[in-house]
Amino acid sequence: xxxxxxxxxxxxxxxxxxxxxxxxxxxxxxxxxxxxxxxxxxxxxxxxxxxxxxxxxxxxxxxxxxxxxxxxxxxxxxxxxxxxxxxxxxxxxxxxxxxxxxxxxxxxxxxxxxxxxxxxxxxxxxxxxxxxxxxxxxxxxxxxxxxxxxxxxxxxxxxxxxxxxxxxxxxxxxxxxxxxxxxxxxxxxxxxxxxxxxxxxxxxxxxxxxxxxxxxxxxxxxxxxxxxxxxxxx
Amino acid sequence: xxxxxxxxxxxxxxxxxxxxxxxxxxxxxxxxxxxxxxxxxxxxxxxxxxxxxxxxxxxxxxxxxxxxxxxxxxxxxxxxxxxxxxxxxxxxxxxxxxxxxxxxxxxxxxxxxxxxxxxxxxxxxxxxxxxxxxxxxxxxxxxxxxxxxxxxxxxxxxxxxxxxxxxxxxxxxxxxxxxxxxxxxxxxxxxxxxxxxxxxxxxxxxxxxxxxxxxxxxxxxxxxxxxxxxxxxxxxx
Numbered sequence: 246x247x248x249x250x251x252x253x254x255x256x257x258x259x260x261x262x263x264x265x266x267x268x269x270x271x272x273x274x275x276x277x278x279x280x281x282x283x284x285x286x287x288x289x290x291x292x293x294x295x296x297x298x299x300x301x302x303x304x305x306x307x308x309x310x311x312x313x314x315x316x317x318x319x320x321x322x323x324x325x326x327x328x329x330x331x332x333x334x335x336x337x338x339x340x341x342x343x344x345x346x347x348x349x350x351x352x353x354x355x356x357x358x359x360x361x362x363x364x365x366x367x368x369x370x371x372x373x374x375x376x377x378x379x380x381x382x383x384x385x386x387x388x389x390x391x392x393x394x395x396x397x398x399x400x401x402x403x404x405x406x407x408x409x410x411x412x413x414x415x416x417x418x419x420x421x422x423x424x425x426x427x428x429x430x431x432x433x434x435x436x437x438x439x440x441x442x443x444x445x446x447x448x449x450x451x452x453x454x455x456x457x458x459x460x461x462x463x464x465x466x467x468x469x470x471x472x473x474x475x476x477x478x479x
Numbered sequence: 480x481x482x483x484x485x486x487x488x489x490x491x492x493x494x495x496x497x498x499x500x501x502x503x504x505x506x507x508x509x510x511x512x513x514x515x516x517x518x519x520x521x522x523x524x525x526x527x528x529x530x531x532x533x534x535x536x537x538x539x540x541x542x543x544x545x546x547x548x549x550x551x552x553x554x555x556x557x558x559x560x561x562x563x564x565x566x567x568x569x570x571x572x573x574x575x576x577x578x579x580x581x582x583x584x585x586x587x588x589x590x591x592x593x594x595x596x597x598x599x600x601x602x603x604x605x606x607x608x609x610x611x612x613x614x615x616x617x618x619x620x621x622x623x624x625x626x627x628x629x630x631x632x633x634x635x636x637x638x639x640x641x642x643x644x645x646x647x648x649x650x651x652x653x654x655x656x657x658x659x660x661x662x663x664x665x666x667x668x669x670x671x672x673x674x675x676x677x678x679x680x681x682x683x684x685x686x687x688x689x690x691x692x693x694x695x696x697x698x699x700x701x702x703x704x705x706x707x708x709x710x711x712x713x714x715x716x
Contacts, residue, residue, distance in 0.1 A: 289698050371566075378563035382576055383552040396566040 252450025253375070256458075267452070270415050271459060274432040277345050277419070278412040281352035284404050285412075289357045292391050293364025293404070294397075297372045305425035308365065314358035319351075323418030326351045330422065343424040348432070356408040367400030368393050402471055406464055410468055413460050483662060484545050484554050484630045485509040486531050492541035493526055501526045501686045502589045502641070508631070508664060513657045515673040515694070519715050524666035525560070527683065528633045531664065532557050556629035560636045562620035564608040569600050570609045572619055576627045589652075590626055597655075598622040599648065612644030621649060624715040625656050632656060634665035638672060648678035650676060670710060674698060684715065 259267045296308060328334050330342040330350075341347045371393050379389050394401065416434035422429035425439060433456040439450035486508040493501040501523040508514070516524045529535035532555055533542060544551035556576075565572050568618060573591045582590075595601045598618040603611070608619060617637055624632060632654075638646040646669075653676060656704060657663050667673055677694035682701075690697060690706045701707045709715045 375563060375565070377534070377559055378565075381532065381557040381559075382579060383549075384579060388579060392565070425543075 248446045248450060251447040252454060255447045255451030259455065267436075267455065269411045269428065270433055270436050270452075271344065271455060272458070273430075274434070275459070275463075277432060278352065278409060278415075280345075281356060281412050282350070282405065282409050283350045284359055285353045285357040285408055288353075289360035289408070289449055290364050290394060290401055290404070291390060293361040294368045294393050296365045298370035298386065298389050298393065311358050311365070312362050314356035316361050317355055317358065319415055319417035320421065321376065322354050323351055323421030326329055326354065326418065326422045342422060343426060343430055345423070345430060347422040348419040348430060351422050352412045352415055355415060355418060356411050357413055360404045360408040361389060364401060364405035367397055367404065371397045373398070388402075399471075406467060409463060410460060413456070483509060483511055483660075484551060486545075486551075486631065487543045488530065488537075488611060489541045489543070491530060492538050493523075493530060493535065494538040494712075495596055499686055503527065503686075503688050506688060506691075508662070511657075511660060511662055512666040512678035513653070513662075514679050514681060515677035516664065516681045516683060517668075517670070517673055517709065518689075519709070522683040523686040524683055525635050526686075527681075528557070528635055528664065528666060530688070532633045553627075554630040556624035556627060556632050556638050558617075558620050558624050558632070558634040561640055562616040564611070564616055564619070565703065568605050569595065569608050569611070569619060570604040573623055573626055576623060580627065587711065594622045594626050597629045598652065614641050615650070617641060617645065617649060618652070621652055625652070625661070627658075629661060631664070634663065636666050636668065638667065638669060646672065670712075682709065 258264075296304065296311075312380060321433050327342065327346060330339070331337055332342075332345050339352070372389075375389075375393065375396075378390065384392070416438055419430075419432060419437065420435050423432070423435065425431050425435040431439075433452055437449045437456070438447075438454065439454045488506045489502065490505065491503050492499060503523075516527060518524050524696055526535055530537060530542065530580075533552060534547075534557070545601075546554065566577070570591055573594055574587050576588060577587045590634055591604075592601070592711060598621065599614060600611075600619060601620070603615070608616070611619060621634075621637065623710050637653075638649055641649070650672065653663060664675075674694070679692060680690075680697045681688055682690040682697070682703075682705075684705055690701060690703050692702075697706070698710065701710060705715050
């Protein structure tokens with residue numbers, strides 16, 4: 246109980262005094278997670294919607310694989326990305342290991358199936374509702390996908406926020422490919438792991454509270470800006 | 480408007496899970512009438528409309544349009560028994576078919592305002608369509624179908640579960656569309672509505688067109704006992 250209280254106090258002072266290290270780490274966390282989220286969303290939202298409207302031979306297997314990939318162990322993703330980006334790996338020439346870019350790549354791999362799967366579920370229901378109308382109106386496949394993406398944007402927001410939640414809270418993969426280097430690749434989650442390892446639970450808790458506050462703030466701001474709860478909306 | 484489009488079925492059969500749902504042989508939809516499809520539940524009314532519209536696949540036989548397929552599909556509209564509302568407001572629902580055709584924004588705005596007034600939803604343009612009443616939804620679905628000025632309009636029991644006032648308003652819209660040259664084919668269970676609107680009647684039974692003829696003749700003197708029984712309100716299977 247004492248540690249929690251000390252953690253809260255630490256978090257309070259870190260924020261009130263605008264601690265330079267905290268701001269740097271928090272901003273890097275946001276930069277990595279939001280970048281990964283944007284890239285993943287660009288792939289996962291159209292792909293999940295396409296899967297909902299398209300019938301093809303290995304569709305079921307594709308959906309099952311996508312759903313299974315939601316549970317990808319981040320540490321394994323980190324290990325694979327590490328091997329791919331290490332000097333002896335196929336992409337070692339780019340020198341990306343232990344950079345924020347490597348962390349973004351790992352996070353994209355982790356959250357893309359999650360966003361695509363939630364998108365697919367939501368779009369499948371919407372497609373069932375719209376199917377007859379859109380077929381009757383002789384819409385092209387791209388018109389159908391665009392219509393579903395637009396009309397299902399609230400559900401897609403949920404999918405995207407779920408991806409953000411997973412990305413901002415991820416630690417295993419980015420620890421491996423980022424290396425938790427001070428002023429270079431340290432983010433909130435890896436900093437928490439480090440401080441816990443050092444036995445500084447108060448600071449670790451303080452960082453944890455900042456991380457939770459950051460995640461809540463992003464979710465809240467997204468809902469406010471997209472006016473999901475506005476009267477007369479869906 | 481160009482020459483009326485003709486839709487023809489030849490040896491048309493629809494089989495689903497081993498059961499023949501529709502077996503109409505040859506049938507042609509042409510002219511400028513208002514055809515009413517009658518028949519008991521499961522007689523194939525909806526399937527016939529969907530086959531003619533080109534959204535349900537034939538198991539056997541062919542469907543032919545007198546114009547190229549793309550033009551034929553653009554020249555048709557379909558109103559479903561349960562109206563499908565896009566999760567948008569009334570204005571955007573009405574605009575949607577025109578936007579698909581990439582019509583200029585100014586033209587879309589004018590047509591939307593015109594049709595909203597015609598269907599009595601001018602004051603509800605900014606209301607979410609899924610929150611309209613059943614009658615309003617059906618009128619919106621009809622307006623959205625007619626806004627493209629289709630040559631052929633299919634309606635699947637458009638007044639099912641609607642009250643008398645909504646039914647009257649929809650019938651007025653249908654008469655107006657028919658008068659302006661739209662070929663209409665619609666299914667209904669309402670014999671009174673069939674008598675009020677039909678120029679010709681198709682009576683379907685067990686997936687077959689049991690009787691087809693001019694409305695006045697078929698209502699006055701149906702040729703088959705089943706048709707007569709159906710018109711008298713008996714249960715026909």
